[in-house]
Amino acid sequence: MTEAQPLSVLLPKISAEVGAVKKDDYNQGQKFNFRGIDAVVNACHKAMHTNGVTVVPRLLSVEYVPVTIGRNATPATSVRVIAGYVFHGPAGDTVEALVPAEGNDSADKGTAKAMSVALRTALLQTFMLPTDDVDPDATYEEQVPIHVGLQRQIIAVAQQKGLQPADMAAEFKAHGGTGKLTECDDVFILKDTLEALEGAAGGNESGQ
Known part of the structure; x- marks a missing residue:
């Protein structure tokens, strides 16, 4: 037994x-x-x-x-x-x-x-x-200040549309930006710049 x-x-x-x-x-x-x-x-x-x-x-x-x-x-x-x-x-x-x-x-x-x-x-x-269940520590989302996130979005959109750095800088200055884009912490200026770039035609695109 x-x-x-x-x-x-x-x-x-x-x-x-x-x-x-x-x-x-x-x-x-x-x-x-x-x-x-x-x-x-x-x-x-x-x-x-x-x-x-x-x-x-x-x-x-x-x-x-x-x-x-x-x-x-x-x-x-x-x-x-x-x-x-x-x-x-x-x-x-x-x-x-x-x-x-x-x-x-x-x-x-x-x-x-x-x-x-x-x-x-x-x-x-x-x-x-x-x-x-997936452990909460299994994934990680980077947290950055909102102005840094907007800067990154602006650069990404400009690259996606094929814009030159000078074009991006000009758009930034047109909306009140001064100095370097990457040093700007004014959320309103950055948002206006981003919206303008998102609506702009790409540098490699031709108008009709």
Whole structure:
């Protein structure tokens, strides 16, 4: 008979078997994607069952706070809990995850909401389940002052239209620019110059 494995082995094993749980649910009110309780429980259930791991909730504290929610200030109750989720392994060992959670409701669903959030959080954090979303640090957008961006746009448009540097400089001066284009920080002058260049015929184009 194979010896039962401890939770220290089974928890990372289950994590690998479950894999990513994507943020496929959408909050219409606040406009963001999230991972709902059903998606998380459904993702974890088979791997936990196969590996003989169960989880039992334990309510440590609960607080009922009168609040108002939404633009209409609807009276509601904020249910704030601290729950312990005890993971039981086939070897008889246990691991407990302590989770704070909150659920707001104008009827009688606040407690259920709070406990659903707590369970979802316990599963996500215990098994370290990724979302497979692109990491915010995976992309980078250079930030430059607006006048620098306009300077670059002017130069790019001039090159695209085949204008000579002297033509670009003349247009810049015609709209109040002095000195070098790359040293100008007057946004209005730069915008006027850009708009004029965008509407100008290219140096290699012939008029009809």
